[in-house]
Amino acid sequence: MTAAAVRDDGQRRAAVRAAGLAGIEGISVEGDRRTLTVLFFGKLPDRLDRHSFRVEGGRRGDGIRVLSVTRTADPEHPDAPANCLTLELDRPGDACAYRLHVLGPGFDRCYDRMEFSFRQGDPEPAAPAPAQEAGRLPSPPAPAVDYLAKDYASFRRLLLERLALTMPEWTERHASDLGVTLVELLAHVGDQLSYHQDAVATEAYLDTARLRTSVRRHARLVDYPMHDGCAARTFVCVETSRQLTLRPDDLAFTALPPGGTPRTGASIPAELLTAGPWPVYRPLERRDIVLRPEHNSIRLWTWGDQECCLPAGTTRATLLDQPPSAGEDRPLRLAPGDVIVFEENLDPETGTEADRNPAHRQAVRLTEVTRVVDTLYDTKVLDVAWADEDSLAFPLHVTTWRGPQGGPRDTVVARGNTVLVEHGIENTWGLGSHPERVEGPAGRTHRTDCPDPAAPRATRPFVAALRGARITRSAPYPRPADVTAGQSRQLLRLASRARDRVEAMHRSGAPLSAADHAYLLTLFGPGRLGRTLEGEGPRPALGALLSRFDEYLAPKVRRLETLARRSRSGYVLDRADIGWELAQSWGEEAARSIDPDNPALHGPASATLRPDPREALPAVQIRVAGTDGGTDTWTPRRDLLASGPRDRHMVGETDDEGRLSLRFGNGRTGAAPPPGRTLLATYRTGNGRAGNVGSEAVNRIASGSTLLDAVLRVRNPIPATGGTDPEPVAQVRLAAPRGPFRTLLRAVTAEDYETLAARHPGVQRAAATLRWTGSWYEADVALDAEGTSELPRGLSEDVRLTLHRFRRIGHDVVTGPAVRVPLDVALRVLVDPDHIAGDVRQALLRALRPGPQPGGGLGFFDPGVLTFGTPVRASTLVAVAAGVPGVRHTEVTRLRRLHPLRSGSGSPGPDVPPSGLLRLSPLEIARLDGDSTRPENGWLTLDLRGGR
Structure with missing residues (x-):
């Protein structure tokens, strides 16, 4: 215990005691530096608590709080009234000066505060001693540290040299000696720590990282998805002698070399699939496969x-x-x-x-x-x-x-009888349901400390590893973009299909069947259908329905357009959510048409055989027995950023040795597996270019239950494609820093809107301007369709919905056709005397009018050649006309807009611009169809002289 200095003023103290007041006599600091013993003189007030004292001062200046106050007797005068208080503090103080201040009445102002220090009893630091005092030897110098020692051999050498100085009597260097063993053990630990320090510093940057996992995560930070390869795909044609209905889980195909098995025919036993190195392919379709x-x-x-x-x-x-x-x-x-x-x-x-x-x-x-x-x-x-x-x-x-x-x-x-198959065989094939066991999390959950004690504690992610062959990487099938595009098309066709069906009933004139009557009841409702069909027969009644078809179904059509816009924006409509509504409005067939499992929505076959390896995910499923007797399944995702606390998602990462590590959620982003449970992994093996076999290579089929004796032949007419090996780390280092700048993800300027709109299929080029409406900015995008002067139906709306996902907040997007400027062009042509003038005229029209040329290419005024702001040059017109056989001389006599006043120029202007260049604004496209029946689309005049 250390004590603070005590003031010595007897006259003032006597007066304080006579007045019935109290003052601080002294302050003692306990050894733990968190307890103060305060001695008072005079009469202490009765009610003193932790709010009656305040500790001030210190280097940090944030104040030390008093937690509790205890009244005790003076140890030197045990019979006197208790004038000693013990104060418990929330934390110890530093070496600076502090002051204890007593608050409230009952204390004299000269004695209600006192300074003290938490290190009052510590000795003052001694002055540095001279290098050499009389009678004492100088201290040995500090040991030299070789900072270049980074491996086991250098650490062992340094330890032995140090021991030779501190323990000169120990000279044993035999490997079996206990001292040498300890030295080598310390050198080994130092080597591991040194390697860990170097690895941490090396893996912290993309340019120096060596581990595949580190490079993948660095690339992910700059939005570059590094891929680990992709499995190959192909279509297999199966010829049968009778109709077969098979489950896809019970089928597998393989590519056996000639003489690979003594068995003849098209089917082999299931156990032979895993007996050799030949590739195995599994069906991707989840519906039953019907072979006819x-x-x-x-x-x-x-x-x-x-x-x-x-x-x-x-x-x-x-x-x-x-x-x-x-x-x-x-x-x-x-x-x-x-x-x-x-x-x-x-x-x-x-x-x-x-x-x-x-x-x-x-x-x-x-x-x-x-x-x-x-x-x-x-x-x-x-x-x-x-x-x-x-x-x-x-x-x-x-x-x-x-x-x-x-x-x-x-x-x-x-x-x-085509079956879409993908390279890779499941680890349960031919063995029944025996997935691989993976060590689950320990019995207790590891938690991390949170800075806020009131905040919930976050669980550390659990990581499990799958060892063995390379896990199959499979791209999503069907792709969500193909499904949404197909659903949008199906929704927009429902109204026209309903009209066609009603028209077919009207044309046939036959009595309505029960199915037709139920369909009409669903389509028009009982009120309109009952009033229309009663007493008139089917043909007049159906005619009345067709005459007001659009009026009756207008609300339903508007609802279809709303759902179609939602699909075009990238949202996959689930049959469980929208199917009931469509079935009640348009029939069960309409509900089946938007089912994501419907193969009509799975996109073109060419895109199916070109999987994107950057979208591929490991073909792994983790099953855990639930508490209610069921089974919980974890599926792979690229990341867990969008996963909720109850989403059973995981992330698979492949290291340099091909081992797949599965990282689960932490309870906030993705659900964590229950502690103490066994994880069962079902996965497929087979990946990369090894599955890219040629045509006619896949020649056998196997079933997990029975042999397929009815199968006559199995073959793949087209080669397997899409198999890709993992992306090299060196390539990622070069491509990842520049990857974000190659893809435009946000539209801020007018040029951004032009670039994004031009990416849309069917758009040759786009032009955009930002216009202030008085309250916000509006991006006006003009579209130039590819190969046509008219904008196809639905293209403008599709582009607008596409741009809506990239637009800047506060910008409205308006899309429409380009501004077409019809031209008035006249040429004076001198024909060679050896050529017929009529043939030369036809050749000139073919060279200038829109349309394909006989020898290839397009006409000069074809929509595929002219686009936004493309000027029309008189010299180019002369060159095109001079290239026609039989043309000796040509001259442009008129090159101007067909409607100059309407265009805003104010006057017709010269027939040919003085510069020989007819300029157009960035939102205008020149047009000259040369069609006499539609002169408003451009007029071409040819004045031919000479010839025959």
Whole structure:
């Protein structure tokens, strides 16, 4: 205990005691420096608590609070009244001076405060001693530290040298000596600590990081998604002898080399899939797979032509819908969403398989299937169509040859029974339901300290590792963008399909069936339907409904437009939420059409075979037994930033050794697994370019339950593509810093709106301006459609919804067509005497008017050539006209706007600008159709002289 100095003023103290007041006699500080013993003289007031005292001073100046006050007797005068108080403080003080101040009445002003120090009893620091005193030897110098020692050998050497100075009598250096063992153990620990320090400093920066996990996280900070590869995909065609309905979980396909198994045929036992190094493919479709024998090989119908050609860019064809053999009635069961493969079966010139082009094979996803009849030949056919993205990349010549047995053989056939498969085999295949066990979190949950004691404590993320082969990385299928685009199209078609169905009922004139009556009741409601159908018969009643079709269904159509806009903005409509509403308004078929599992919404087949490796996620599922007897499943995500406390999501990261680490949520961003539970992992193995096998490589099918004896042949007509190896770390270091600047994610300036609008499919170029409306800014975007002067229907709204996601807050986006400026152009042409003037005129019109040229290219005034602000040069017109055979001389006599006053110029101006350049504003596009029936779209005058 240390005591503060005591004041000595006897006369003043006697007066204080006589007045019945009290004062501070002295202050003692206990050894813990948190307890003060205060001795008073005189009579203390009765009510003293922690609010009656205040401690002031200190270096920090934030004040020390008094927690409690206890009254005790003076140890030197135990019989006297208790004038000693013990004060408990909230924390110890520093070496600076403090002052205890007593608050309230009952104390004299000269003795109600006193200074003290928490280090009153500590000795004063001694003055530094001289380097050498008489009778004492100088202290040894401080040991030299070699800061270049960073490994085990250098640490061992430094320790032995230090011990030679401090313990010169110890000279043992044998490896089995206990002292040498301790030295080597300390050197090993120092080597590990040194490596850890170097690793932390190295992995802290993208340019120096070596670990794959560190590079991935650095790249993620700059919005560059580093990928770990992607699995390959292909379409497999299965030929069967009878109809089969199979579950996708029970199927697997493999690519066996010739002689890879002694078994012949198209099916193999399930246990052989894991017995060799050959790649294995699993179906991606989650619906039941139906295989029909009539879809093995489908003939194309040429409408009586002996030779027919499907040119490049074709999106429609006609299939023969006839029984495969006499006496059987098995028509084709194709539907929108099915995938067929067009294949060149024979060479169209020689009629042999050896000369056919194996590259003339393409998969397309059907969007329309219509049953019609060729009345000329009394033949049932199917008109099928597919998306523009799946348009044929090569011409297909359809010719019929006579086969070896005398039967007809077509050069081009369509293959059905297609199954979309992806490289990778599950760890449970052929073994029943035995997923791999992963060590779960410990019995108690590790927690981190929060700065606020009242705030909830956050759980540290739990990380589990999967060791073994490389885990399959699978891109999402179907892609959400394809599903939303398909849902939008289906919603906008519901009204027209309903009208077509009602018109079909009206044309037939037959009595309404129960299904038709229920459909009309759903469509129009019982009130309108009952008043219309009663007493008139179906035909007049349906005619009355059709005449007011738009009026009756206007509210429903507006609701469809609202849902379509929501889909186009990127929101996937769930059938559980919207299906009931559509079923009540448009029927059950409408609810099924927007189901995300509907294959008609899964996008074109060409996009399916080109997965984006940066969207690929590990094909892993973690199952944990729940408390209610059920099973909770954790699915992978790219990150947990958007995951809620109850979302069972996880993040998979692959290290340099191919080991996958699964990071779970912490209870705030993603749910954490229950402590003490066993985690069961189900995953697929097989990734990268190893799955990119060629065509005809996949030749076997296996089932987890039974052998498929009805399967005649299994083949992949097109090669497997999309398999990608993990992205190298060195490539990420180069690409990640520049990645954010390559993709525009926000629209702030007018140029940003132009760039984002020009990315939209079908837009050749866009122009934008920012206009102040008086309250906010409005981005006016003008669109130039690709290959046409008129803006296609729906393109403006699609672009507006796309820009809405990138617009700056406070900007309104307005999209519309470009400002078309019709031109008035006149040319005086001198024709060579050896050429016919009429032929030269036609050649000039073809070279100048919009449209394709015979030798390739587009006309001078084609919409695909002219765009925003493109000036029209007289010299270029002269050059184009001079390039036409038979033109000896040409001159531009008129080059101006067709309506100069309407354009705002104020006067017609000269016929040809003095500079020979007709300028346009940034939002204007020149137009000259040269159509005499529509002169308002531009006028072209040709004055030909000479010739024959």
